[in-house]
Amino acid sequence: MKPAAGLMEHPFGADYARRTPAPADAMxxxxxxxxxxxxxxxxxxxxxxxxxxxxxxRALAKVPFIPAAAAxxxxxxxxxxxxxxxxxxARLVLVNGxxxxxxxxxxxxxxxxxxxxxxxLGHIATMASVPMAAxxxxxxxxxxxxxxxxxxxxxxxxxxxxxxxxQPVAFHPRxxxxxxxxxxxxxxxxxxxxxxxxxxxxxxTEIRLGEGAQLKRYVQVAExxxxxxxxxxxxxxxxxxxxxxxxxxxxxxxxxxxxxxVMHGTGAHLELHGAYALDGHSHHDFTTSxxxxxxxxSSNQVFKGVVGGESRGVYxxxxxxxxxxxxxxxxQLHKALFLERxxxxxxxxxxxxxxxxxxxxxxxxxxxIDADHLFFLAARGIDPATARMLLVEAFLxxxxxxISEETVRAAFTRDIQGWLSRRSLKAAA
Amino acid sequence: xxxxxxxNLHVSVGDREILKGITLTLNGGEVHAIMGxxxxxxxxxxxxxxxxxxxxxxxxxxxxxGKDVFAMAADERARAGIFLAFQYPVEIPGVxxxxxxxxxxxAKRRAEGHKEIDxxxxxxxxxxxxxxxxxxxxxxxxxxxxxxxGGEKKRAEVLQMTLLEPRVAILDETDSGxxxxxxxxxxxxxxxxxxxxxxxxxxxHYQRLLDxxxxxxxxxxxxxxxxxxxxxxxxxxxxxxxYAKYQGAAA
Ligand SMILES: Nc1ncnc2c1ncn2[C@@H]1O[C@H](COP(=O)(O)OP(=O)(O)OP(=O)(O)O)[C@@H](O)[C@H]1O
Ligand SMILES: [Mg+2]
Numbered sequence: 001m002k003p004a005a006g007l008m009e010h011p012f013g014a015d016y017a018r019r020t021p022a023p024a025d026a027m028x029x030x031x032x033x034x035x036x037x038x039x040x041x042x043x044x045x046x047x048x049x050x051x052x053x054x055x056x057x058r059a060l061a062k063v064p065f066i067p068a069a070a071a072x073x074x075x076x077x078x079x080x081x082x083x084x085x086x087x088x089x090a091r092l093v094l095v096n097g098x099x100x101x102x103x104x105x106x107x108x109x110x111x112x113x114x115x116x117x118x119x120x121l122g123h124i125a126t127m128a129s130v131p132m133a134a135x136x137x138x139x140x141x142x143x144x145x146x147x148x149x150x151x152x153x154x155x156x157x158x159x160x161x162x163x164x165x166x167q168p169v170a171f172h173p174r175x176x177x178x179x180x181x182x183x184x185x186x187x188x189x190x191x192x193x194x195x196x197x198x199x200x201x202x203x204x205t206e207i208r209l210g211e212g213a214q215l216k217r218y219v220q221v222a223e224x225x226x227x228x229x230x231x232x233x234x235x236x237x238x239x240x241x242x243x244x245x246x247x248x249x250x251x252x253x254x255x256x257x258x259x260x261x262v263m264h265g266t267g268a269h270l271e272l273h274g275a276y277a278l279d280g281h282s283h284h285d286f287t288t289s290x291x292x293x294x295x296x297x298s299s300n301q302v303f304k305g306v307v308g309g310e311s312r313g314v315y316x317x318x319x320x321x322x323x324x325x326x327x328x329x330x331x332q333l334h335k336a337l338f339l340e341r342x343x344x345x346x347x348x349x350x351x352x353x354x355x356x357x358x359x360x361x362x363x364x365x366x367x368x369i370d371a372d373h374l375f376f377l378a379a380r381g382i383d384p385a386t387a388r389m390l391l392v393e394a395f396l397x398x399x400x401x402x403i404s405e406e407t408v409r410a411a412f413t414r415d416i417q418g419w420l421s422r423r424s425l426k427a428a429a
Numbered sequence: 430x431x432x433x434x435x436x437n438l439h440v441s442v443g444d445r446e447i448l449k450g451i452t453l454t455l456n457g458g459e460v461h462a463i464m465g466x467x468x469x470x471x472x473x474x475x476x477x478x479x480x481x482x483x484x485x486x487x488x489x490x491x492x493x494x495g496k497d498v499f500a501m502a503a504d505e506r507a508r509a510g511i512f513l514a515f516q517y518p519v520e521i522p523g524v525x526x527x528x529x530x531x532x533x534x535x536a537k538r539r540a541e542g543h544k545e546i547d548x549x550x551x552x553x554x555x556x557x558x559x560x561x562x563x564x565x566x567x568x569x570x571x572x573x574x575x576x577x578x579g580g581e582k583k584r585a586e587v588l589q590m591t592l593l594e595p596r597v598a599i600l601d602e603t604d605s606g607x608x609x610x611x612x613x614x615x616x617x618x619x620x621x622x623x624x625x626x627x628x629x630x631x632x633x634h635y636q637r638l639l640d641x642x643x644x645x646x647x648x649x650x651x652x653x654x655x656x657x658x659x660x661x662x663x664x665x666x667x668x669x670x671x672y673a674k675y676q677g678a679a680a
Contacts, residue, residue, distance in 0.1 A: 371482070374520045379479050379535040380589060381507035381540070390532065393521025394572075 007043040012170075013136065019070040020139045025115075028140070031122060035137030038127045045131045052131070054314040054346040055256055055285045060228050065170040066094035069141055073165030076194070079103060080161060083190050084411050089157040097164060097203070098142045109152035110185065114237075117145040120176040124206035125236035125260070132232040132258060136172040136204040145176040148183045151214075155186035155405070162227060164197035169253050170289030172202045177217075181210035181238070187217045188408055191231075193224040198253070199226040203250040209235065209241035211265065218243045218408050220415060223252030225280060232258045237297075239265025246403050248412055249284040249305075250275035250419050256285040263290075263325075270299040275399040275412075277419045278311035278343065285314035292321040295355075299327040302411060304399040305336040306392050307343035308423065317362070318350040325355045330363040336402040337369065338396050339388075385424045392420055432457050432493055432628045433478075433511075433597045438489035440477050446475045448491070449653035455597060455628040459581035462631045462639055462664065465650035466672050472631045474517050474650070475599045493597065508540040510596030513520045514586040514603045518631075520574040526585070530555060542630075553555070558591050561621075563614045572601055573629040579606030589620045599630045604638040616641030626643050636668040 017036065023029050044061055045052035068074065076095045085091075094102035094114070099114055104312070127134040142166050144158070164172070179185055193199050201223070209215055223229050229252050235243055247257050261270050276284045289300045305313045315334040336345045349362045377387035394415055403409035430532060433455040440448040446471045455461055461473055477484050478491055480503030491498040493509055501509060521529070535545045546554075555569055562584050575581050583603050590598055600619070604612055619629065619642050631642055639647070647663040649656045649672065656675035657663070 200576075312650050315584060372517075372519050373521050375481050375503060376515070376521065377529075378503035379481075380529075380593065381504055381505050381536040382532055383504050383536065384502075386536070387504075390524055391521070391527070392522065397523045421479075 008046050008058065008061050010044045010065065010282060011065045012044070016065070016067060016139065020067045020141070022070050023140070023146040025117070028116060028143070029090050032138060032140055035127060035134055035140070036290065039134040039138040042131065042140065044135070044136070048132070049193040049339045051287065051316070051409055052315070053419070054348070055254070056122070060200065060247045060254055061170050063200070063371065065168050067139060067141070067198055068169040068180070070172040071165040071167060071169050074163050074169070076161060076163050078347045079159055080194060083159055083192060084414070086155065086157045086188055086411060087407050089155040092156055092158045094142070094144070094158065094160045094173060094312070096169060097160070097171035097201070099144050107156055108151060108154055110156060113145045114143060115145065116143040116174070117147065117176040117178055119175070119179055120145070120208055122234050124208060125204050125232055126234070130232045130254070130258060130260070132202060132230045135206050135230070136202050136232070138313060139172045140174050141172055142272050143174045143176065145178070146185070147178045147180070148185045149180045150182070152186070155188060156189060158189045160189065160191045160200050160201065160203065162193035162199035162223065163169070164199050166197065168198040168200070170200035170202060172204070175205040177205065177207045177213050179207070179213040179217065181214045183210065184214040186215070186405060187215065188295040189211060189217070189219040191221045191223065191229060193227050198226045198228065199224070200230065201234060203231050203232040207232070208236045208239055209243060212240045213238065214242045216405060218246045218403060218405070218412065219257070220248045220250070220412060221252065221255050221257065222250045222415070225251055225259065225282065226253050228253055229255040231256065233260070235259070235261040235266035235270070237261060237265065237270060239355045240263065240267040244404060245273070247274040247286065248280070248410070248415065249274070249286070250415060251278065251282050252282045252284070252287060253281065256287065258287040260289040261291065261299070263292050263294055263299070268295040268296050268297045271402065272299070272301045273399050273402045274303045275396045275416065276305040276313060277396070277416060278305070278307045279309040279423055280311060281309065282311045283294040286317070287314070287316040289318040292319070292328040292330060295324060295326045295328065297325070302399050303334045303404060304396050305345070306339060306396060307336060307345060308339035310342050310393070312344045312346070314346045316348045318360070319352070321353045321355050321358055321360065326357040328358040329356060330358070330360045336366045337392065338366065339369070339392070346417045347397045357414055387423060389420050393417065431455060432494065434492040434617065436490050438477070439487045440473060441485045441487055446487070448477070448501060451655060452649065453655070457628060457648065458623070458625040460623065460631060460642060460644045461643040462647045463650050464633060464635060464664065464667055465649065466529070466676070469650050470653045471650055472549065475513050475601045475630070475632065478599060479503060479511060504536070508537055511617065512590050512593055512595030512598045514590055514598065514600045516605070517599040518574050518582045518586055520572070522572050522575050524573050525569070526573045527555065527573055529573050529622045530569065530589065531590060533589065537593055554592070554678055558588055560563050562588055562591070562618055564588065565610070580608060580611050583607055584611065584615060587615050591618055591622065594627065595630050597630070598622070599632070601632045603633060604633050611639065613641060636664045636665040649675050
């Protein structure tokens, strides 16, 4: 099918649709058809789409992706070795978006189903404003629903592995997380890929937090350097619920982690933080949108990035405070550190505040490693590579320290350290 | 052989010459004090020896154990035994004092071919030294110098010196910002390190410090030159009479 006038050509046309297996269930089929009627006329977002101005999809659109389900030469029998085992966590493994019971643990206190939770599907991640949700819904393969009805004691570690055969593959999984009133869950997600042909992960996650519910969700994206990851998350927070999110971006050709939260009940609180470290030609985009619909909610965001090579980092943060949402406390901070000349940072805060009795603060800054700091460390005998590593770690620690789960904080910090030490080795070579 | 030799050192920042021919020899066991009006080049001298960038050495040399200091990067100089206690120690957010200290100690150990310090040994050592310097226990858990009071920063500098056991220690106004008791504690720390194979260059504006750390030589730096050198009685004379008579001579 030819794209409509002015639209970028892309691989997600009729042929791609034909090769995507039909869902078993009529309701899902109807959902998908409706999504395609949204996606087809708009296609992939181009540079004229304000929300996508800093994240061009031209390179992605040229990759001849086929649906992962249509690739019959993918063989994954084990979780990739570099994925750290989280102490005490139960593993839940997806390969190309498909739940693999053979690689997963049994999880106590969490209902896992490959049927869709209809109270969530399509209700929280809106297709109209989030093109990646429309893309996902159009070709939705596997659905995974997690339901928690009390405080789950075992953290869940979801490992999503992307693997291509002889052709680049794309997959569009949907994760539905329903935390019942008063219930709680800690979820860690690792999104990684196996070396080989390029992959595109296009996961969409819809989260509902019931009254007084709590979710800690820690997401690490570490795709192969030629691969793509376009994720969208929608979070609905009821009264007195609490969400803590942390996202890392440690590479991939192009990664966008888009997170939209809506405060539906007074007293809801959201902590959403992230750290990214980019090198080579990596492109990473954090786009967040927090809607303070009701009074007396708070949200806090701290995003920090380190950029080297010719990489590009993007942070777009929208905060919307409705007229009635008095006593809102909304904060947002993005800071980036340049390791050298060459990378690019785009930062776009958007504050739309219609209530008058609110506390809103946003900050943005970019800079380089402070020469006085480097000299101080050198004057104590610390070599430049180690000194830079200490300072970069310290810079990112401002974000990672906000991970309240100690084992996760340690694991994520180790990953960042690993990234830094690989990089300085590269620089020394 | 002298520990540190500064020979006819000329240093400029941009077009402006700040040090105009400094010659100074520090032998093992000696304490040299440098005094002089504001802006005459005392910190410039210490920074150049420690290896801060932004200065141009137009003439002269500095030798540590006969080796050319300017051929070494700042971190190599430190590992070779040069230590500068900064006039204005920088705050480094996010780097905990203890991990910084450990990294510095290990850098030196590795350079000397020793194995890294183990965690227990490190804690014991640091605890003992902080106690001697009258520092609070939790200080080392805090980010380096962040929110430290003026006096706390100076004590932290002396703590680093004590742990790194340098061959040549340059103290750039380590006494400024210290209360009277702290002055004594810090001076005791310095005196405890005095030994025949270590030398000190103590920069100060106040004769009082030299009552505690008694110098072998006192030099007056005016306008980038050493205007006069003498024994410890020179400091007393300066205290009484000021720099006026040397400023005229040096201009
Ligand atoms: N990086 C620099 N750029 C420009 N000027 C400089 C720089 N470093 C030093 N100077 C100038 O050199 C002169 C000497 O400065 P220095 O800091 O060495 O003085 P000092 O003797 O330590 O003074 P004080 O007693 O006030 O500490 C001053 O006029 C200062 O402004
Ligand atoms: Mg000075």
